[in-house]
Amino acid sequence: MHHEAVVGNQPGETFLLNECYASIQGESSLVGTPTVFVRLYSCNLRCAWCDSVYAVEGGDYEEVPVADVVERVRQLTAGDGRRGGISHVCWTGGEPLLQWRSVARAIEALPAHFVHSMETDGEVDLGPFDAAMASQRADGRVRYIMDIKCPGSAMVAKKAYENLRFLRPVDEVKFVLLDRADYEFARDVVRRNEIPAATILFSPVNPANRVNRGLDATELAGWILEDRLDVRLQPQIHKFLWPGQERGV
Template identity: 45%
Template sequence: MRVDSLRITEIFHSLQGETSRIGLPTVFVRLTGCPLRCTWCDSAYAFTGGETMTLDAIVERVAGFGARHVCVTGGEPLAQKPVHALMTRLCDAGYSVSLETSGALPVDEVDPRVSRIVDLKAPGSGEVARNLWSNLDVLTRNDEIKFVLADRGDYDWARQVIAERGLADIAPVLFSPVWETLPPARLAEWVVADKLPVRMQVQLHKILWGEKPGV
C-alpha cells in the first residue's frame, strides 16, 4: 500500500445514524479491513476486497457530494496508516470529521480536530480482550465513547466500567443495542432505572433503510 493511498470499500452520502451527529447529512468513507471479528458486526462485507484509491481521489469523491460532515469508518480505519493523512486533509478542507474506531488501536495520533468515536467492546462482542484502555487517557469532550450491548450481561459490564473509570467525566458515553438482538425499549428501561449518565441511541439508518451497505 502506497503512503498516499487507501483500500476503500465504499464512499457514500447518507444520514448519520448514530452518535451525537445522528440525522446529519454525512459522507461516509468506509475503509477495507479489520483485525477484529465481533459477533454482531454489521460491516463484515468490508473485511476484504475494496478498491485502492489515492488520497486525492478520495478527497475529490467526498467533495462531489457537497456535504459538510464526513465520517471515516470501516472495518477498522486505523489499521491503514495513511488514514491519518486523509483525516488531516479533510479537516484542512473545512469538513467536520468524525472517526469510528473499534478501540483496539491507538487513537493518540489522530488529528485533534477529528471527533474520535471509540467503541469499547463488551463481552458479548467476543472481543472484550482487545480493548486498548490507554485510549481513554487521551480522549476529550470532543470525542465519544460507545458501547454496543447484546444483553443484560453486557449492560451490567458497561455500567461497571463507566463507574470504575469515570467515563462520563472523560467524554460523552453512548449506549446502543445490538440490532434485532436486544430490544431498544428494554435497554432504555435499564438506563432510566439506573439513571446512567449516557446517551441512549438506536441506529437510525437501519430503521429507515434496513441493514445493508451504502446507507
C-alpha cells in the first residue's frame, strides 16, 4: 500500500514529494499570482473528481530531505530587480498536512517574507500544525485554503467543522461542487455555520478521475446570484491557461 509510505517517512526530516514547480495560482483569492507549488504525495481521502490522483496513489514520489526541498523552492522563487522573484508558496497534494512537521520546518527555513498557502482537504486536524506555526499564523504568512467536502466528492466532511475554529479572516474555505445538490449542501453549510474565513470559494467540478461531466460555471453563477450568497465563484484558471495539461500547472 502506497499510503503506508506516508506513515513510513521521517516526520520533520524528509518529504514524500510528487512535484515542485513554478506556475500561476489558479485558485483562491491569490488567483493569477506567480507561485511555487510543492505537491506532496498521498492523501487521506479519495475524492470522486480528484484531479491529482497521481499524487494520491501509484507511488509517484521521491523521498527528499527537507533541506533539499527548501533549496528547490529557493531556486524556483529567485528573480532579479524590482518586482523580480516569487514570494508565494502553495503546499498542496495529496494532503500536505499529513507531512506537517516537514512543512513547518521548511517554512521556518525559507525567507520570512514568503506567504504560504496550505491547501488542505479539511479532514486532517489543523491543531498541531497551527500551534507549530503560531507566529506565522498571527501575521498572516501561513494561510489555509480548507475544503469542506460535498456529497458529490463521495467523501464526508467531519473534521472540517471542528477545524473551523482554527480559521482566521486571512483564510479561505472551498467547496468543490459537482451539481445542484452539492450547491445546496454548500449553501446550507455557509448559512448555518460561523465561518471565520473572509473568503468562501464555490468552485465548479471539472471532469476528472471517476467524474466525466463537470458543473457549468455559468449555471453556478446564476444560482449564487439568485440566492444573493456572499461567496466567490472560483473556476480554476489554470484549466483555461493550460487546457488538458495535468501536471506542473
